[in-house]
C-alpha cells in the first residue's frame with residue numbers, strides 16, 4: 277500500500293473514532309476527498325517543478341505515532357531560545373507536552389489546537405477562522421483532514437504580548453518513520469502585538485516527515501513578528517504551509533532560517549485585505565550535503581497603498597539544491613502598491629544548484645514593483661584580501677558567507693534570535709571566528 | 714629578509730613580470746616607481762601570494778625560505794603585509810570584527826591563544842589613535858562606502874594592528890589629502906624598526922619625503938630597469954620616464 281492509500285484508509289479509521297460534530301466532520305471529509313483527488317504533488321505541477329517528494333514519500337510512515345516519550349527539559353534546552361522568558365507550546369511526536377510547555381489563558385489564549393477544536397467556548401473563533409484561508413491544495417488538505425493538534429493562539433485587541441511565544445515540535449523517533457501534521461491557528465485582534473518562534477526538531481536519526489499548516493489572522497493595526505528556525509537533522513523533512521491574512525495597517529514579518537533538514541519546502545502565502553498593510557518575508561538559507569530547500573512565496577496585494585518586501589539569501593554548498601519561487605499578484609484595485617523582491621544566491625560548490633524564479637502578475641497600473649535575483653560565487657578578490665590578512669581560506673569563506681547573508685538579520689527584533697542564528701551559521705560553516713558572528 | 718631571483722609571472726598566459734631581481738634587508742625602505750601597467754601591483758600581489766598569478770620562473774625567499782608554495786594566509790602569518798592599491802569592500806563585516814579575526818587567526822597559526830578581548834580593544838584603540846581614525850569608523854562595514862583616502866588610512870591601521878615584518882604599500886598615497894598623507898606616513902614611520910622593512914610603490918616623490926627610501930627602483934615592462942638612491946625619485950619627478958624608456962629601448 278502506498279502512502280496515499282495508507283493515509284486515506286487511516287483517515288477513515290481515525291474519523292470514525294472522533295465523536296465530533298458535523299461542522300468539523302464536514303471540513304475533514306471534504307479535505308480528505310480533495311487530497312484523494314489530487315494526490316501528492318509531482319514535478320509535473322509548475323509549483324513543484326524543482327522539488328520532488330518521491331524520495332521522502334517512499335517511507336512507511338507511522339501516521340499516528342505511539343505514546344509520547346518523555347523528554348527532560350535539560351536535554352532539549354538548546355533548541356529553545358532559553359535566555360529570555362517566553363511562552364512555550366511544546367509537542368513530542370505530535371502530542372502536547374505539558375511539562376515542557378508554558379501556556380496561558382490569562383487575558384489571552386496561548387494554548388492547544390485540540391482544546392480549541394473541542395471546547396464550545398472556542399467554537400465561534402473556530403467557525404470564523406479555522407480553515408478559512410488555508411488553500412485546498414493536496415498537502416494542506418491532507419493536514420486539514422488529520423488536524424487535531426498544534427498551537428492555538430488568540431490575542432484579543434489592544435494587547436502587547438510581553439513575551440515571545442515558542443512553538444516547538446520534537447520528534448523522538450519511537451518508530452522508524454513518522455509523519456506529523458501539526459496545525460496552528462493564530463488570531464491577533466486589533467492593535468495587538470505578538471512575536472512567535474517556531475521550530476521542528478528531530479531528536480534521533482529516524483525518518484520524520486512533517487506536513488505543517490499554520491493560519492495567521494492579523495486584524496487592523498496589529499503586528500506579528502514570526503521566526504521560523506529550520507535546522508533539523510538529515511533524516512527530517514518539513515513541508516511548511518503558512519497562510520497569513522492581513523487587515524488594514526497591520527504589519528507582519530516572517531523570517532525563515534533554513535540550515536538543516538533533508539528536504540524543506542516553505543509555502544508562505546500572504547493575503548492583504550485592507551489598505552496600508554506591510555508584509556515582510558525574509559530568509560537565510562545555508563545548506564550543504566544533499567539538502568534541498570525550496571521557498572515558495574506568494575504575496576497577494578488586493579487593496580491600494582500597501583507594501584511587501586521580500587529578501588532571501590541562499591548559500592549552497594556540496595550537492596545541495598535550492599529553489600526560490602516568488603509570486604507577487606497585484607490586483608487591479610491595488611494601486612500605489614510597493615512590492616520588492618530580491619533573491620541572491622551564492623554557490624560554493626560546483627555540484628550545488630539553485631533555481632530561482634520571480635513571477636509577477638500585475639493588473640494595476642500605478643505600482644512600484646522591483647525584483648531581482650542573482651546567482652554567483654564568492655568574490656575572489658575579497659577572498660584574497662581576507663587571506664592576505666592572515667585569515668585562512670575556510671574562515672575567509674565563512675566570513676564572506678556571513679557577510680553576504682547578514683543584512684537579513686537587521687530586521688530581527690529579538691536579539692537572542694540574532695545571536696542564535698549567528699551561532700548556527702558559525703557552526704554550519706565549521707568555524708570559530710573569535711567573535712560572535 | 715626578502716630575496717627575489719629572476720621572477721617571472723603571468724596571468725591567463727599573459728606574461729607580466731619578466732625577470733625581477735630584488736633584495737630587501739631588515740631595516741631598509743625600498744621604493745618602486747614606474748609607468749602605469751608596468752607590473753608594480755602584480756609584483757606586490759605575487760609576493761603576497763595571489764593565486765591568479767602563476768610564477769613561471771624564478772624564486773621568492775622570505776627570511777631564507779622559498780615561499781612560492783605558501784598560501785596567502787601563510788605568508789601573512791610569516792609577516793608579509795600588503796596594503797592594497799584598491800582595498801576591497803566587505804559589506805557586513807565590521808572593521809573591528811575583521812581585525813579580531815585577522816589577529817586571532819594569525820595567533821592561532823603561531824600556536825598562541827586568542828588575544829583577550831580587553832587587550833584587543835586596547836590595541837584597536839591605540840592604533841586607531843595613531844592613525845587618527847574615528848571610533849565610529851571601527852564599527853562600520855569594512856571599506857564599504859569609505860572614501861578613497863579613508864580606505865588607505867584603514868589599510869595602514871590594519872598594518873599597525875598586524876605589525877608585519879615586511880610591509881608592501883601599493884600606492885597608499887594616492888587618494889590621500891595632504892594631512893592624511895602626513896598621518897599615514899607618520900604611522901608607517903612609527904612602526905619602522907631595524908628589524909622590519911617597507912616596500913613602497915608610488916608614482917609621486919611626495920610620499921618619499923616622509924617615508925625616506927634607501928633604494929629606489931624603476932619597474933618597466935616587467936623588469937627593474939634602474940635602481941638608485943632617493944635622488945633617482947627626484948630625477949623621475951622632474952624628467953618623467955621617457956629618458957629611461959629610451960635607455961631601455963636603445
Ligand SMILES: Nc1ncnc2c1ncn2[C@@H]1O[C@H](COP(=O)(O)OP(=O)(O)OP(=O)(O)O)[C@@H](O)[C@H]1O
Nearest residue numbers: 724725727729748749750751752753754755756765
Ligand atoms: N588579472 C589580470 N588579468 C589580465 N591582465 C592583468 C591582470 N592583472 C594585471 N594585468 C595586466 O598586467 C599589467 C600590469 O598590471 P599592474 O597592475 O601590475 O600594473 P601597475 O604597474 O601596478 O600599474 P599602475 O601604476 O597603473 O597601478 C597591466 O597591463 C595589466 O592590465
Ligand SMILES: [Mg+2]
Nearest residue numbers: 753754755798
Ligand atoms: Mg598598480
